[in-house]
Amino acid sequence: MSEERGLFIYGIVPSDVEPTPDASGVGDPPGEVTVVRHGRVAALVGEVPLQGALGRPADLTAYQELLDGTATVAPVLPVRFGTVVTGPDAVVDLLDAHGDRFAAALDELEGQxxxxxxxxxxxxxxxxxxxxxxxxxxxxxxxxxxxxxxxxxxxxxxxxxxxxxxxxxxxxxxxxxxxxxxxxxxxxxxxxxxxxxxxxxxxxxxxxxxxxxxxxxxxxxxxxxxxxxxxxxxxxxxxxxxxxxxxxxxx
Structure with a gap:
């Protein structure tokens, strides 16, 4: 039986942001960081087991390092640590419902x-x-x-x-x-x-x-x-x- 997997959401960024090839996320081993885009905004995400326990010090460090590194090159809205959804459709629903507010906040944070x-x-x-x-x-x-x-x-x-x-x-x-x-x-x-x-x-x-x-x-x-x-x-x-x-x- 295959393991059910979901998407860990790290943060919201402008839609033109790309994670660096060496970006690593939470999990053991560390998961790949990808992007789900919708309109002007996007979410930095990574696959994780839905039944897996996240919360090791290494997970929190990976979460912070990804967001802090992103903040030096683009505005980012952190998503609360441990937020996991079922898949890309759920991420798109989040971006669709709140995209205007996310985009406005990102505009304000530009260069900060x-x-x-x-x-x-x-x-x-x-x-x-x-x-x-x-x-x-x-x-x-x-x-x-x-x-x-x-x-x-x-x-x-x-x-x-x-x-x-x-x-x-x-x-x-x-x-x-x-x-x-x-x-x-x-x-x-x-x-x-x-x-x-x-x-x-x-x-x-x-x-x-x-x-x-x-x-x-x-x-x-x-x-x-x-x-x-x-x-x-x-x-x-x-x-x-x-x-x-x-x-x-x-x-």
Missing amino acids: VQYVVHGRYDESALVQSVLDDNPSAADLADQVRGQPEEATRGQRIRLGEIISQAVELRRESENRELLDTLGPLTVAGVARPPSNELDAVNVAFLVDADREDEFVDAVEDFAEQRRGLVLMRLLGPLAPYDFVNAHQLAG
Whole structure:
């Protein structure tokens, strides 16, 4: 009995987009990436078993690498990871029903890519900074230093609460300052939820390609001002995951 297969949809692109010959998709082994076209738009797709489980780290990596690579040469609307339909007719139905909105969104995204600015506090530097700014915290730290944990449990809990609250307040301030600083250089920006309790900033930006160098320079300046306290990373260029996707437009 032959295995039933469906089409995994990666993203929506202009109809003239062609996947590179070496493009590989999800699955084990990785599937071929092809295009289903309808009117002004098209979908990047790949065959997968309908009964197969998708969700390995390698699958998510393949999905992101395909979309991010596409975003550097053409606008793309990501489709939520794991979207599988029965075949080309179902893809055409999707493109037919929402083609005008897809095309309009792709026109708006022309020449734009996403970047993510992520920063994480150095824990020891952060704690020292909080103690320097908060006499109550510094006093608690003195009380627990060198003392048995059981005997100073209450003080340790309170100190942990003070540090946690300080991180939250600093994170809000840092995200706001980052958005204010880079806002004039970008099309849009949105703060993302923290991925770790020590996150200092986590913000996605939509950037015009002709301002990428200026944007990167501004991120480097922001990071330099926090050297030693925050370890900064710049991720991108990426597909515009945080700003638009085909499910939002089709909903």
